[in-house]
Amino acid sequence: xxxxxxxxxxxxxxxxxxxxxxxxxxxxxxxxxxxxxxxxxxxxxxxxxxxxxxxxxxxxxxxxxxxxxxxxxxxxxxxxxxxxxxxxxxxxxxxxxxxxxxxxxxxxxxxxxxxxxxxxxxxxxxxxxxxxxxxxxxxxxxxxxxxxxxxxxxxxxx
Amino acid sequence: xxxxxxxxxxxxxxxxxxxxxxxxxxxxxxxxxxxxxxxxxxxxxxxxxxxxxxxxxxxxxxxxxxxxxxxxxxxxxxxxxxxxxxxxxxxxxxxxxxxxxxxxxxxxxxxxxxxxxxxxxxxxxxxxxxxxxxxxxxxxxxxxxxxxxxxxxxxxxxxxxxxxxxxxxxxxxxxxxxxxxxxxxxxxxxxxxxxxxxxxxxxxxxxxxxxxxxxxxxxxxxxxxxxxxxxxxxxxxxxxxxxxxxxxxxxxxxxxxxxxxxxxxxxxxxxxxxxxxxxxxxxxxxxxxxxxxxxxxxxxxxxxxxxxxxxxxxxxxxxxxxxxxxxxxxxxxxxxxxxxxxxxxxxxxxxxxxxxxxxxxxxxxxxxxxxxxxxxxxxxxxxxxxxxxxxxxxxxxxxxxxxxxxxxxxxxxxxxxxxxxxxxxxxxxxxxxxxxxxxxxxxxxxxxxxxxxxxxxxxxxxxxxxxxxxxxxxxxxxxxxxxxxxxxxxxxxxxxxxxxxxxxxxxxxxxxxxxxxxxxxxxxxxxxxxxxxxxxxxxxxxxxxxxxxxxxxxxxxxxxxxxxxxxxxxxxxxxxxxxxxxxxxxxxxxxxxxxxxxxxxxxxxxxxxxxxxxxxxxxxxxxxxxxxxxxxxxxxxxxxxxxxxxxxxxxxxxxxxxxxxxxxxxxxxxxxxxxxxxxxxxxxxxxxxxxxxxxxxxxxxx
Numbered sequence: 001x002x003x004x005x006x007x008x009x010x011x012x013x014x015x016x017x018x019x020x021x022x023x024x025x026x027x028x029x030x031x032x033x034x035x036x037x038x039x040x041x042x043x044x045x046x047x048x049x050x051x052x053x054x055x056x057x058x059x060x061x062x063x064x065x066x067x068x069x070x071x072x073x074x075x076x077x078x079x080x081x082x083x084x085x086x087x088x089x090x091x092x093x094x095x096x097x098x099x100x101x102x103x104x105x106x107x108x109x110x111x112x113x114x115x116x117x118x119x120x121x122x123x124x125x126x127x128x129x130x131x132x133x134x135x136x137x138x139x140x141x142x143x144x145x146x147x148x149x150x151x152x153x154x155x156x157x158x
Numbered sequence: 159x160x161x162x163x164x165x166x167x168x169x170x171x172x173x174x175x176x177x178x179x180x181x182x183x184x185x186x187x188x189x190x191x192x193x194x195x196x197x198x199x200x201x202x203x204x205x206x207x208x209x210x211x212x213x214x215x216x217x218x219x220x221x222x223x224x225x226x227x228x229x230x231x232x233x234x235x236x237x238x239x240x241x242x243x244x245x246x247x248x249x250x251x252x253x254x255x256x257x258x259x260x261x262x263x264x265x266x267x268x269x270x271x272x273x274x275x276x277x278x279x280x281x282x283x284x285x286x287x288x289x290x291x292x293x294x295x296x297x298x299x300x301x302x303x304x305x306x307x308x309x310x311x312x313x314x315x316x317x318x319x320x321x322x323x324x325x326x327x328x329x330x331x332x333x334x335x336x337x338x339x340x341x342x343x344x345x346x347x348x349x350x351x352x353x354x355x356x357x358x359x360x361x362x363x364x365x366x367x368x369x370x371x372x373x374x375x376x377x378x379x380x381x382x383x384x385x386x387x388x389x390x391x392x393x394x395x396x397x398x399x400x401x402x403x404x405x406x407x408x409x410x411x412x413x414x415x416x417x418x419x420x421x422x423x424x425x426x427x428x429x430x431x432x433x434x435x436x437x438x439x440x441x442x443x444x445x446x447x448x449x450x451x452x453x454x455x456x457x458x459x460x461x462x463x464x465x466x467x468x469x470x471x472x473x474x475x476x477x478x479x480x481x482x483x484x485x486x487x488x489x490x491x492x493x494x495x496x497x498x499x500x501x502x503x504x505x506x507x508x509x510x511x512x513x514x515x516x517x518x519x520x521x522x523x524x525x526x527x528x529x530x531x532x533x534x535x536x537x538x539x540x541x542x543x544x545x546x547x548x549x550x551x552x553x554x555x556x557x558x559x560x561x562x563x564x565x566x567x568x569x570x571x572x573x574x575x576x577x578x579x580x581x582x583x584x585x586x587x588x589x590x591x592x593x594x595x596x597x598x599x600x601x602x603x604x605x606x607x608x609x610x611x612x613x614x615x616x617x618x619x620x621x622x623x624x625x626x627x628x629x630x631x632x633x634x635x636x637x638x639x640x641x642x643x644x645x646x647x648x649x650x651x652x653x654x655x656x657x658x659x660x661x662x663x664x665x666x667x668x669x670x671x672x673x674x675x676x677x678x679x680x681x682x683x684x685x686x687x688x689x690x691x692x693x694x695x696x697x698x699x700x701x702x703x704x705x706x707x708x709x710x711x712x713x714x715x716x717x718x719x720x721x722x723x724x725x726x727x728x729x730x731x732x733x734x735x736x737x738x739x740x741x742x743x744x745x746x747x748x749x750x751x752x753x754x755x756x757x758x759x760x761x762x763x764x765x766x767x768x769x770x771x772x773x774x775x776x777x778x779x780x781x782x783x784x785x786x787x788x789x790x791x792x793x794x795x796x797x798x799x800x801x802x803x804x805x806x807x808x809x810x811x812x813x814x815x816x817x818x819x820x821x822x823x824x825x826x827x828x829x830x831x832x833x834x835x836x837x838x839x840x841x842x843x844x845x846x847x848x849x850x851x852x853x854x855x856x857x858x859x860x
Contacts, residue, residue, distance in 0.1 A: 002372070022392045030391055033341075035334035040462050041543040042395075045792035048462055082328040089331045096323060096758055099766050100197025100512035101330035102463040108331065130800040134792065136462045137197055137512045138769025140803040142762065 005065055009034070010078040020066035025049045027065055028075055036076035036105050040134075047133030050106035051075050057113035059132070076105040079112065088112055091150035092143075099137030107133045111147045121151060165305070168192065168247035172230035173302040175258075178251040179212075181294040186220050187212060187279070189252070192232025193244040194224035194483065195326060197512040198822050199759035200240045202324045206755055207245050210317040211252030211309055213276035214290070221325075224485045224507025234484035234585060236515070236648065237616065238725050238820025241755060245818060249309045255299065257307035262293050312753060312814035319814060321758035326509065337479050337508035338466045338540060345468070346375050347391040348529045348539035349398040350522075351384035352549050353599070355786040356645060357411040360384065364404050371397050378532040381601030385529045387537050398542075410785045413643050419779075420453045420847065423557045423578040428637040433613070433620050437631035440571045446564040448668050452660035454848040455779035457553040457649055458795055463511025464546040465518030469526035470536040476503045480523040481510025487587025488520050492527055495597045495604065514770070516647040517550040520586045521595040528596055544790045549595060552780050553649025554580040554619065554642075558660040562629075568672050570683060572631035575657070579619035580642045581609035582652035593647075609640050612652070616722050622654035622827060625661050626720050627683035644780065644787060651823045654721060655771065658827025659834065659848065662717040666835045667844060675704045676835065677716055686720075688750050688813075692729040693718050695748035695809050700731035708840035711736055712743075715835025717828035726751040726821035730768065730828035732804070734836040739852040740776055742804040745829065750811040751821035757810055760821055764808045767825030773798035775830040776850050 007014045009032055016031045023042070028034045028051065037060055040048030044059035051060045052074035079086030085093060088108045098104045107130060114121055114129035121129070126147050135143065172178070172192075180188045189208045195201045205221050212219075223229060232244050256276065263281035264271045266288045274283045279290045312319065329335045353360065360382040368377045368386065373393030378385040384401055388394035414422045468479040476498060482488045485505040493503045505523070513519055522539050529537040541549070561574040584607075586593040591607025598606050611618035614634075623634045669679035677697045684690050693716070696702075702714065713736075718729040727750040735741045745768050754760055777796050780789045789795040830848070838844050843858055 018390070019392065022390075026391045029339075030347075035339035036332060038336070038463060039338065039540065040464070041792055043543065043791060043793075045543075046462060076331070077333055079332075081332045085328065085332060089328075092331050093323070093328050096327060096762060098197075098324070098327045098330060099199075099762060100462070100509070101327060102197075102336065102461075102511035104331050127800050127803075133800065134462060134797060135800075136460055136514070136770070136797065138766035138773075138798070139762070140769055140798070140800055141765055141806050144800070144803070 005069055007068060007073065008071070009073045010075060018065055020064060022065045023061050024051070024063040024065055024068055024073070025060040028060060034075045034077050038102060038105060047106040047110060048103050050109040050133065052109060052113055055113060055116045057110045076109060079108070087154055088147070088150045091146045091153065095142050095146040095149055097139060097142035097146035099139050103133065103135045107135070107143055115151065119154065123148065166243045166246040168230060168232045168243050169250060169303055175251055175255055175301055175303060176299040177230045178248065179255045179299060181290045182220070183291070185291050186218050187214055187290060188220045188222065189248070190229045191221065191223040191244060191248060192230045192486070193240040194235045194485070194507045195509050196235060196483065198763055199324050199756060200235065201326065202322055203241060203755045203759060204245060204248055205325060206317045206322050207248045208252050210315060211249055212256050214279045218279055226485050226489045226505045229485070231486040234487065236483050238721060238822040238824070241818045242725065242820045245755065251303060253309040254303060254307040258297050259290055259293055262297050263288050266293065318755050319753070319757070319812070322756050324759070335509060336463065337468060337481050337510050338463060340468045340479055340508065340538065342468065342470060342536040345536040345538055346387040346389065346533055347394040348385060348387045348526060348537040349394045349542070350525050350539065350545065351386065351398055351401045351405060352545055353382055353407055355410045358407045361406040361408055363401065367404060368397050368401050371400060376529065376533045378529060381599055381603055383528070383596050383599040385525060385532070387529050387533050413782045413784055413786065415784070416782055419455045419555050420451065420557045423555060423639065426639045426641065428578060428639045430635060430637050432633060433636045434624050434632065434634035439631055440563060445566045448562045448664070448671065449560065450664055450667060450846060451557060451559040452656065452663060452846045453557045454555060454656045454659070456555045456644060456646065457774055457778050458547050458780055458789065459514050459517040459550050459649055460795060460797060461511040461513055461517050461546060464541040464543060465522040465550065466510060466538065466540045467523040467526040468536060468538045469523070469530035471530050471534065474502055476527055477506065478504070478523045478527055479506050479508045481508060481513065481519045482523060483513065483516070483519065484585065484587055487585070488523055491586040491592055491594055492524055495524060495592055495594060496527055496531070515553065515649040516585050518546060521549070524594045524596045543792070547789055547791070547795055548787050549645065551584060551645045551647030554582050554646045556619065556653060556656040558656060560660055560664045562664065562668060564668065564672065568674065570627065570629045573625055573629045574633045574635070575623045575625070575661070576635040576637065577619055577623060577653070577657070578637040578639060579653060580639045580646050581611040582618035582621070582648055583612050584609060584647035609642070611638060615724065617653065619653040621652045621657065621722060622719055623657040624723055626686070626689060626723055628685055629683065650770070651826045654719065654823065655774065655826045655830055658717060658719040659830040662828065662831030663834045663846065666715070666838065670838070677702055678704060680718060688727050689718065689720060691811055692727045692748040692750050695811060696729035696731045696746055699748065699807055699809050700733065700746040702731060706839070710841055713836045713838070713840025715832045715837070715839055717831030717835065719824070719827045721820065721824040726819040726824040728824040728828050730825060730832045732829065732832040732836050734833065734840060736837065736840050740833065740837060740850055742772055742833070744805045746807045747825055748809040748811060749821060749824065750813060752813045752816040752819040754810060754812050755818060760810060761808045763822050764825050765806050767823065768806060768829045769798060769803065771826040771829035772833065775833050775848055779849055
């Protein structure tokens with residue numbers, strides 16, 4: 001049955017009408033028009049749809065709508081846009097850390113969760129944080145460099 | 159200038175200058191390319207070439223690619239041909255456009271052309287200044303290319319040859335950017351129910367039950383094609399699951415006995431042909447003879463985003479937004495299946511996830527078209543992950559049997575490369591017939607066209623089968639397997655990855671047998687200075703030690719090839735550590751791609767090629783049982799993960815005075831061979847069948 005749900009996404013309240021079992025991914029993309037969160041597998045295996053739920057990385061393709069009520073959801077759009085990119089987005093652009101770019105937003109959100117929990121992660125911490133993310137183009141080395149770059153530039157700014 | 163027949167193919171097909179370049183009233187220049195963005199950075203490289211030759215700023219340039227309404231027909235974006243062919247055409251056209259405007263500027267300014275400089279589209283001299291935009295009505299670009307101008311020499315390049323930030327990345331890392339992200343008013347969400355395997359047909363489906371489900375707008379059943387459109391995406395998915403549970407299918411025709419891929423290929427019917435032969439069989443008995451066989455399994459393209467298309471039928475015009483690699487070919491195939499005039503079909507390229515060859519991009523465009531017509535509403539179709547793995551074509555499996563002889567001087571005297579494989583290209587528009595999935599399933603069906611591989615010199619299954627070494631006698635034999643147990647078509651490098659793996663492994667084996675360092679052995683058979691240069695550069699950068707042997711755990715190996723024997727040269731050295739599995743510590747590549755357009759873009763492509771090849775070589779294989787493919791999710795088809803990534807170093811050898819060479823695929827074969835050779839150096843263990851998984855290594859050691 002379709003019901004009304006009150007959500008908090010990117011710091012703002014939203015009301016949506018859908019079945020409670022609907023994957024969060026489709027609510028974000030189709031109801032809230034937040035298209036930066038991408039479908040990859042629908043089974044939580046690839047990480048393309050990663051968003052933050054109260055600062056923790058989750059796969060929105062297998063997170064049901066009902067379960068996010070009362071929590072803060074953050075998507076890639078909350079970090080910045082093409083004109084004013086956030087620190088991770090900026091680092092990925094500077095390092096040209098994308099080929100097709102389809103997996104990148106999920107990777108950035110997994111990295112964002114890491115940096116919120118640990119502002120000074122080791123290389124091993126970064127690799128571990130990307131445990132659930134796949135990239136097919138082979139951009140891995142640049143992705144790791146971009147996250148390291150974001151960590152360093154944030155450190156320098158403080 | 160060269161004779162017209164030496165012109166790039168793209169320019170022969172599309173000679174009108176206005177097909178490529180238009181000067182717009184808003185102080186920009188619009189260029190059109192038929193080569194499309196696949197995540198390889200081609201649109202940025204094309205923009206660099208156009209900006210360079212026209213002498214305009216990046217910000218003054220608009221580029222449209224792969225739109226059949228306006229873009230030149232440039233075949234497929236494939237085979238590492240975009241810079242070699244599309245880039246060469248763009249360079250020639252833009253140079254001619256600039257020279258026509260320069261001549262006009264000379265008239266306007268009453269000045270000699272030598273005294274006019276061009277900067278940001280302004281033509282200036284001591285006598286005054288004009289611009290592309292002031293002269294746009296005075297120079298007619300509706301004329302054929304006439305080879306009247308010479309492109310800039312490399313010494314004058316200010317844009318080409320320097321790193322340029324990709325034009326598309328900022329948008330992709332912040333929001334909507336892909337075809338999957340598009341929306342039109344009234345758009346429905348579509349999903350397709352595919353048969354469980356190739357060759358099964360739909361016996362029955364109670365479509366009424368599905369039509370009653372919430373949000374379902376349309377269920378299209380035509381033969382064995384079942385398309386569903388719904389108001390909401392999750393409703394389309396629920397309807398798809400319901401349809402899956404209700405559909406009854408004919409019995410599966412059965413798959414070959416799973417197991418050893420070499421046995422599977424040997425047992426399928428094949429036709430034998432010698433596709434290359436040079437020299438005569440050496441007279442007398444060879445000093446030493448060698449044989450070995452190598453194989454690779456079927457591989458998935460495994461795009462991270464699933465295939466998707468948006469279609470709209472409005473006022474008799476069918477418009478499809480698609481991540482196809484060949485918009486004009488797709489247009490013709492769709493028009494045929496939809497029984498519409500060509501002029502009524504428009505394909506507009508929009509970026510999708512990386513495809514690495516022929517995935518489901520074209521098929522899903524027809525899926526969307528059929529649903530959009532049935533619903534009379536725009537429909538966005540997105541394949542499921544299972545569709546993507548099972549129904550996208552796989553890369554063909556291969557078996558290669560090698561034979562070689564050495565003479566008394568330990569030089570190779572004869573070489574035979576005999577391979578077994580299916581076609582490596584079955585794209586829509588390649589050969590006759592319709593190569594679109596829904597066309598085979600709908601009623602009446604289009605027959606599945608017969609398989610036909612790409613012939614040498616580019617080659618399909620035999621791509622790179624001719625060794626690029628000095629060997630007097632060489633023979634390549636192709637046992638072509640026309641029928642396929644699963645759908646196959648072009649996967650990045652076609653047969654080159656396996657052929658180079660076989661050649662370079664075999665060379666390594668022979669070198670080891672006769673006690674010659676493998677790098678030294680390659681150089682003794684190599685007289686092409688560019689080939690020698692990449693082999694030597696990779697060895698040097700990797701710290702290759704002549705005659706080194708492993709310590710039962712660590713080892714280094716090398717692989718080399720010139721892609722297609724006519725594109726970029728690449729040598730790769732990998733260093734590995736073997737514990738329970740192969741851990742790649744480092745990969746070092748040296749690449750000569752002729753003149754480099756975007757060094758950073760080229761590096762990105764090489765790094766990606768190396769990592770993808772590590773994934774193929776160490777982990778990947780399509781699996782099946784007697785009934786169907788069992789690789790249906792990422793759990794059943796694992797690929798490289800972040801904790802398996804080595805350090806990578808890429809040495810670029812720039813040849814600014816030589817033509818650009820396609821480089822997007824050059825690293826795969828050398829990387830695969832380098833891994834096998836490193837395993838041998840580390841442990842003395844020679845593994846000839848891919849993938850080199852921990853289970854297989856354990857079995858080989860047992």
